[in-house]
Amino acid sequence: MDKRHILVTxxxxxxxxHMTLALLGAGERPLVIDNLSTGSRAVVPAEVPLFEGNVGDAEFVGRIMDAHPIEAIIHFAASIVVPxxxxxxxxxxxxxxxNARTLLDCAIKRGVPHVVFSSTAAVYGEPDRTPVEEDDPTRPINPYGRSKLMVxxxxxxxxxxxxxSYAALRYFNVAGADPQGRTxxxxxxxxxxxxxxxxxxxxxxxxxxVYGTDYPTSDGSCIRDYVHVSDLAQAHLDALHYLRAGKPSLTCNIGYASGYSVLDVIEVVKRVSGTDFDVRIEGRRAGDPAALVAANRRARTMLGWTPRYDDLKTIVRHALDWERRLG
Known part of the structure; x- marks a missing residue:
């Protein structure tokens, strides 16, 4: 019998x-649900079934799960803009x-045993320390963070x-593009x-x-931990293998344990691109914490996650290459 599918919402x-490409590369059988509100059919490989619709539609999701037995769900479908x-x-x-509640209900009714969930560093709010550990208090300061913590x-x-069983992966700031230029x-x-x-x-x-240069940081701009999107996809693949091995549910950060300020990032983009551009200083945005940097020992030790692209210049170069492809 064919092995079961991995559903990527x-x-x-x-x-x-990027996750769909990583699954294909690992010999898995992904299938995709997307309402195409922010996604694009063009980046889904032709051999991967794509079902256009909403994960909050129980009848739609149920039909797909009944027709295609699912081993695990990797759940990305969400709104992500803090302001x-x-x-x-x-x-x-x-x-x-x-919608996550509906998706989970469909999964449990059909005996789907595993979910890898796309969570966020926003669940921490304004952390008491940097880098922030997974067992530190969760005090989200915006509805985005609260909506993810509820899941x-x-x-x-x-x-x-x-x-x-599940793995909840708390991402920090995702950036970059597929090194092969596929998405x-x-x-x-x-x-x-x-x-x-x-x-x-x-x-x-x-x-x-630039929104705010009066934060309590070295140059007054917000500090974030930027993680390459292909390393993030690898972390999900590692989490899938972890759950398959029968190990207990876990929550872990996905970041590099190093932070860059907004002004640092701008300087690197200018250097890598060889281009200067206008930078305007604006007031702070609602819901932005001053600094968010991941402690990542749990991902490295429990998932065996080994990042390959932990370099801001590489992340920027891949992002530039993709942006040029978009024309």
Whole structure:
């Protein structure tokens, strides 16, 4: 009998499309659900089935699961823009939390044993220390972070009640693109700093806005831990192997344990691109913590995660290469 499928929700999106490629490369059988609101059919390989629809539609998801037995779900489908979550909280609780509940219900009814969940460093809010450890307090300061933390709570409760295990991966700032140029950050209205900075470097936007230079950091701008999207996809593959081995559910950070300020990143983009561009200083945005850097010992020791692209210049170069491909 053929081995069962790995369902990738949001698999036509930025991170999900890298995950789909990683699964294919590892000999797995991915299939994708995506509503194509921010994803693109073009980045899903032709041999991977793509079902267009919403993970919050129980009848739609159930039909797919009945027709294609699922071994595990890797759940990316979500809204991810912090300022938008502040302005539209109910949309975030609907798309991120309520839809995840529907997806989990469909999975449990069909005996799907594993979920790898795309969580976020935003669950920590303003951490008491840097780097932040997984057992540090979770005090999200925006609806985006709260909507994701609620899903972590659901997963923990489901794992207590059913023969089910999960890995919740708390990402830090995802950046870069597939080193082979097969996919990258394609969303027209993306808000990721490195994406916006390389667009400015290539003349696709009239400069770049920096939101706040009065934070308690070395240069006053926010500090983040930037992780290459291909390393992130590898962490999900490692988590899938971990769960398959019958190991207990876990929550872990995915980051490099090193931080760069917004102004640091801009300087690296200018150097790598060989281009200067306008930088405008604006006021702080609602819901932005001053510094978020991952402690990553748990991912390295428990998942055996070994990053390959832990270098800001490499991340920027891959992002630039992809942005040029987009034309």
């Amino acid at each position: 949001g698999g036509a999106g930025y991170i999900g499309s 938008e979550s502040v302005a539209k909280p109910l949309a975030y609780y609907g798309n991120n939390t309520a 972590e709570w659901m997963l923990a409760d489901v794992a207590q009640a059913y023969p089910f 990258g950050q394609s969303t027209p209205n993306a808000t990721h700093l490195i994406k916006l900075a390389v667009q400015a470097a290539l003349g696709k936007r009239p400069g770049l806005d």
